[in-house]
Amino acid sequence: xxxxxxxRNVPILLIFHLALADVVTLLTGPIYLRALSVGxxxxxxxxxxxxxxxxxxAMYVSVFLIALLxxxxxxxxxxxTTAAVTVGGxxxxxxxxxxxxxxxxxxxxxxxxxxxxxxxxxxxxxxxSSDSWLVVHNLLETILGWALPLTAVAAGYGLLVHRLRQxxxxxxxxxxxxxxxxxxxxxxxxxxxxxxxxxxxAMVAQGGGERLKGVTKAIRPP
Numbered sequence: 001x002x003x004x005x006x007x008r009n010v011p012i013l014l015i016f017h018l019a020l021a022d023v024v025t026l027l028t029g030p031i032y033l034r035a036l037s038v039g040x041x042x043x044x045x046x047x048x049x050x051x052x053x054x055x056x057x058a059m060y061v062s063v064f065l066i067a068l069l070x071x072x073x074x075x076x077x078x079x080x081t082t083a084a085v086t087v088g089g090x091x092x093x094x095x096x097x098x099x100x101x102x103x104x105x106x107x108x109x110x111x112x113x114x115x116x117x118x119x120x121x122x123x124x125x126x127x128x129s130s131d132s133w134l135v136v137h138n139l140l141e142t143i144l145g146w147a148l149p150l151t152a153v154a155a156g157y158g159l160l161v162h163r164l165r166q167x168x169x170x171x172x173x174x175x176x177x178x179x180x181x182x183x184x185x186x187x188x189x190x191x192x193x194x195x196x197x198x199x200x201x202a203m204v205a206q207g208g209g210e211r212l213k214g215v216t217k218a219i220r221p222p
């Protein structure tokens with residue numbers, strides 16, 4: 001039916017933009033590969049900041065879209081009537097509007113990646129004017145760009161699994177498995193990056209610490 005078709009179009013649109021965010025990240029790959037090959041950063045401050053800004057924006061877009069995929073799946077399974085009304089006749093306008101806002105919010109949240117990037121000692125690295133800014137920046141990225149969205153999705157999926165096991169929908173969970181796989185892949189891929197951020201915060205709280213500093217650099221080089 002038309003309503004079912006429209007609901008299916010929403011995850012397709014979200015997955016398309018999720019793939020687009022991945023492409024943006026991949027496009028910055030040659031920049032960092034070149035820096036690794038020569039052993040130093042010689043491409044200037046603008047490329048340094050621009051590359052990391054695009055990566056940060058893509059990270060936020062990805063996790064927000066994953067959260068939206070989970071939310072939409074929850075609506076379709078738990079409240080199919082509500083989901084059909086919400087994305088029924090205005091699926092295109094609503095879905096594209098939500099995606100546009102998602103990109104806009106991600107571009108704004110990624111701005112600190114420009115502010116706190118400098119070229120120093122031949123490397124493009126994160127530099128904060130104070131430990132307080134380091135803590136704020138790291139916690140902002142970790143909470144908004146990883147922990148909070150994934151926790152919300154995991155909680156929603158936990159409720160969905162309980163509901164699906166009580167219905168015949170458990171046998172038709174291809175979309176569910178796809179979105180769950182995307183969530184797990186994102187969590188694992190970005191986990192080390194955010195672990196390094198948390199370790200940096202812990203290092204500040206402890207007043208330094210060479211061991212934590214060494215672990216942080218091993219997980220996330222400058």
